[in-house]
Amino acid sequence: MRLATALSAVTLLLSGFAAASAVVDLNTDNFDSYVGGSKPALVEFYAPWCGHCKNLAPTFDKLADAFPSQKVLIAKTDADGVGRALGERYGVKGYPTLKWFPANSKTPEDYTGGRDLDSLVAFVTEKAGTKSSIKAPPPPAAVELDAGNFNEIALDSTKNVLVAFTAPWCGHCKSMKPAYEKVATAFKSESDCVIAQMNADDEQNRPISGKYGVTSFPTIQFFPKGSGKPIPYNLGRNEEQFTEFLNEHCGTHRTPSGLLNDLAGKVVSLDTLASEFFSAAIPDRSAVLSKAKEALAALSLQGAASGIDKRANETAKYYVRAMERVVEKGEGWLVKEQGRIANLLASPSMAPTKLDELKVKANILSSFALKKVEEAYEHAGEYAGDAIKFAEDGAQAVQQKAGEVVEEVKAKVGEATGRVKAEL
Incomplete structure (x- = not known):
């Protein structure tokens, strides 16, 4: 029993040490001996009953632990109790109120930043010129x-x-x-x-x-x-x-992840020519290529006159380059190029600007096969319609044949029944 009591006492004592705070408690008697000396100080004026103060307490403890006590003072005072006179002295109207006292000064400035640990650490680091033991958060993207x-x-x-x-x-x-x-x-x-x-x-x-x-x-x-x-x-x-x-x-085409979406870099007029080019017979593709060059030239003039981003004109040129490659190397080039770009887009180490360039190319190349895909869907619809018609005709034929068989069976049953009755 005595051992258990002793262990409980030790546990309680250790927990007291573990819970000890590095935040210095100030009152009217010790305030001037801590504040206004060689160390700057951040002082919280709080009230024990204040909910916001209670929420801030764990963060303030972490803040005190983050800085060397010999270089900066993190302190608090009960401005509704032992530190009431201090609260009146510094015009405290609400709780918690945080004030920063520069070294060798009892004239504070109000702290108006956030009450999260990162904001408090950043403030003290800037004001005191002292690094904390907490790793600094990355700079904001906004x-x-x-x-x-x-x-x-x-x-x-x-x-x-x-x-x-x-x-x-x-x-x-x-x-x-x-x-x-x-x-x-x-x-x-x-x-x-x-x-x-x-x-x-x-x-x-x-x-x-x-x-x-x-x-x-x-x-x-x-x-x-x-x-x-x-x-x-x-x-x-x-x-x-x-x-x-x-x-x-x-006028952008971003996704929340930062990548470009499937519309980036596409030009409606050149999209139409790209699908027309790919679905045309091989001898006719040169004529479509000429149309695309004319459309590109018109776009370039329009862009120069209206101040359109030069990047848009550069991406539009890829329609013509892709047509030239297909004319030169055949449709196999398109398949290989799409595969190559897809592999590069999946690379985790690709620079953002390069990813944008590749995504635009992938979007443009997808336009070439668009008409053929649409035609395939149309043919699939035709084939599906034929199959349905065939099935319907077959079902009708089966139904008609089944009716004929039933009638034939009925007739034979009637004949057999008549013979049985005659014999009886």
């Missing part, structure tokens, strides 16, 4: 906007820009962030389609969010190139819906 760069980026007349106005404390913003970041990554290679976000609740950014009517978070607006007037984004907040909106308004 472009970060603020009062200093908003007009330069969001109102750039050569760019289409999607802007998410967010707040660090907003739960809906946090829920949306993974999808928004995924889409920002997917559109990274689209130079004129920018995915951006701004902390619209930051004091320096509030005039901008007010200018664009932001009253709740997240508010998402699309700024088309050449226009300073935004379009409200009213679709859902998953990556498929963001991608659908951007493709429609930016």
Whole structure:
């Protein structure tokens, strides 16, 4: 019994050590001896009954563990109890309130960032110039906007820009962030389609969010190139819906994974000629090739006059190159080329720009066999119709023959019955 009691006491003692926090507790008696000295300090003013404070406590403990205590102070004070006078001294109106005290200063600045560990670590690292033991998160894929760069980026007349106005404390913003970041990554290679976000609740950014009517978070607006007037984004907040909106308004052809979709690089007029070329008799293909060259030349002139992206003209040239290869090497070239491209697209080490180029070529080559596939479907329909007609005719013949047999059997049964009755 004594042994069990002793073990329980040891366990309780060890658990107390394990639960010990590196966050320094401050009160009116020790505050000045900790804050304002050679070490900078991040101080949380909290209340024991505050739910938000309770939620922050485990994160604040991890924050204190992440930095060397000899270089930066992570501390807290019960501003509704032993630290009430400190709360009044620094104008604390709500809980939790976090304030940053630079080294050798008792004049703080308010912390207005997020209450997640990554945001807090980034803030202390920047302010204290001290590295933490926590691996830094990758930089955000979405472009970060603020009062200093908003007009330069969001109102750039050569760019289409999607802007998410967010707040660090907003739960809906946090829920949306993974999808928004995924889409920002997917559109990274689209130079004129920018995915951006701004902390619209930051004091320096509030005039901008007010200018664009932001009253709740997240508010998402699309700024088309050449226009300073935004379009409200009213679709859902998953990556498929963001991608659908951007493709429609930016003229892009991306998938949520970042790859191009099956429409990328295709030109309707050349698609028609490609299928006509492949279904034509071999002697007639040269004439279709000439038509394609004329159509390409017209597209090039149109693009030069309207400022269409030069990349579109370059991809359109592949229709003509493919026709020339088929004329030169036969249809076998098309099959081999499609197989080669399919293998390269499956390569995990392929650079994004090369993947885009290959996907466009694969899309264009698919147009060549389109008409033949359609013809095959038509013939299949004809054959299916013949087969159905044949089956119907056969069924009718079988049914007719079966009726004749039944009648014949009935007649024979009648004759036999008559003979039996006569003999009786």
